[in-house]
Amino acid sequence: MKEKILIIEDDHAIVNxxxxxxxxxxxxxxxxxxxxxxxxxxxxEKPDLVILDWMLPKMDGLAVCxxxxxxxxxxxxxxTAKDTVRDRVQGLDAGADDxxxxxxxxxELLARVRALLRRxxxxxxxxxxFNGLQLDTSTRIATRGDRKIMLTAKEYDLxxxxxxxxxxxxxxxxxxxxxxxYDFGGESNVLDVYIRxxxxxxxxxxxxxLIQTARxxxxxxxxxx
Numbered sequence: 001m002k003e004k005i006l007i008i009e010d011d012h013a014i015v016n017x018x019x020x021x022x023x024x025x026x027x028x029x030x031x032x033x034x035x036x037x038x039x040x041x042x043x044x045e046k047p048d049l050v051i052l053d054w055m056l057p058k059m060d061g062l063a064v065c066x067x068x069x070x071x072x073x074x075x076x077x078x079x080t081a082k083d084t085v086r087d088r089v090q091g092l093d094a095g096a097d098d099x100x101x102x103x104x105x106x107x108e109l110l111a112r113v114r115a116l117l118r119r120x121x122x123x124x125x126x127x128x129x130f131n132g133l134q135l136d137t138s139t140r141i142a143t144r145g146d147r148k149i150m151l152t153a154k155e156y157d158l159x160x161x162x163x164x165x166x167x168x169x170x171x172x173x174x175x176x177x178x179x180x181x182y183d184f185g186g187e188s189n190v191l192d193v194y195i196r197x198x199x200x201x202x203x204x205x206x207x208x209x210l211i212q213t214a215r216x217x218x219x220x221x222x223x224x225x
Contacts, residue, residue, distance in 0.1 A: 002026060002027060002028045003027055003028070003048040003049070003117060004027065004028040004029070004030060004045065004047040004048050004049075005022055005027045005028070005029050005030070005047055005048065005049045005050070005051060005113070006029075006030045006031075006032065006038065006041055006042055006045065006047035006049070006050045006051070007019070007022075007029060007030070007031045007032070007050075007051045008031075008032045008034075008035065008037075008038030008041075008042075008050060008051070008052045008053060008056065008061070008064060009031070009033070009051065009052075009053040009056075009079065010033050010034060010053065010055075010056055010057055011053070014053075014079075014102075015031055015033075017106060018051060018106075018109075019031065021106045021109070021110055022110070022113070025110055025113075025114075027113075030045060030047065033057075034056055034057045034058040034059070035056035035057065035058050035059025035060060035061065035063065035064045036058040036059045037058070038050075038052070038056070038059075038064055039059060039063075039064045039067050039068065042064075042067075042068045042071070042074065043067075043071055046072070046074070047074060048074070048075075048117060048120070049074065049075045049076075049077065049113060049116055049117055049120075050068060050074055050075070050076045050077070051077050051079060051109075051113075052064060052065060052068075052076055052077070052078050052079065052096070053078075053079050053080065054078060054079070054080035054081075054082055054091065055080065055081070061078060061080070061091075062090065062091070062094045065078065065091070065094040065095045065096055066094050066095055068095065069094075069095030073120075075097045075098075075116040075117070075119070075120055076095060076096045076097050076098075077096070077097065077098045077099075077100065077109070077112060077113065077116060078091045078096040078098070078099045078100070079100050079102060079104065080099070080100075080101065080102065081101065081102045082101070083101040097116055098112050098116060100112065126138050128160070128163040128164065129163075130163055130166050130210070130221060131208075131210060131223055132144055132145065133163070133202065133210060135156075135159055135160060135163050137160065140156045142156075142159060142201075142202070144202060144207065145207075147204075149201050149202065151201070152197075154179065154180075154194060155194060155197055155198055155201070157178075157179045158175070158179050158194055158195075158198060159198060159202075161175065161178050161179060162211060162219070162220075162221035163221060165221070166221050166222065167220065167221065167222045168220065168221075169214045169217055169218060169219075169220045170218050170219060170220065171217055171218040172191055172217075172218045173218075174218070175191055175218060175219070176191065195211060195219060198211060199211055208223070208224045209224050210222070210223075210224075212224070
């Protein structure tokens, strides 16, 4: 079944460009030319992703974004000519998952669409598993063997990141960005502290280590060599 993308944009030239690119990539595409119609279409059609312009007739993109976010976790890619940092923060705070400034490169936009949809597909998996370790994303509880492991909010976020990227070395910068939302800087040891907390909870004396150190780079979830 094809994934459906809703375009909410009042510029016909941009709509035509997006439609051609998205249809060529194999998506079903719906279009709304104003904010109110777009909001209603998002509620009724429940698309897999929304491409949303900021400056729209009848209802601006920020209001549409906030409304869509209230009804669920549909990924939203916001398009706008507004290019200041303040504008981007405002768009993301309204609920957008990504933000692109016009004029944009179509290939980059399509790549971002694929990335957002890929992440959404991954998030639908409720139980992540790796080498005897399970993480239930609905209850936020980990289990290893017969042990139930209770996690703090940050421990859970960190473990989920590792379990969604098994055997992939994650740099300190990537981990800081994905778990804490910003870069603490090279001098901070907060990541090392949380790795130690996780290891203490995940590993008993007779259990193998799962979170390995990639020296000088970061950490990786993989079998002990």
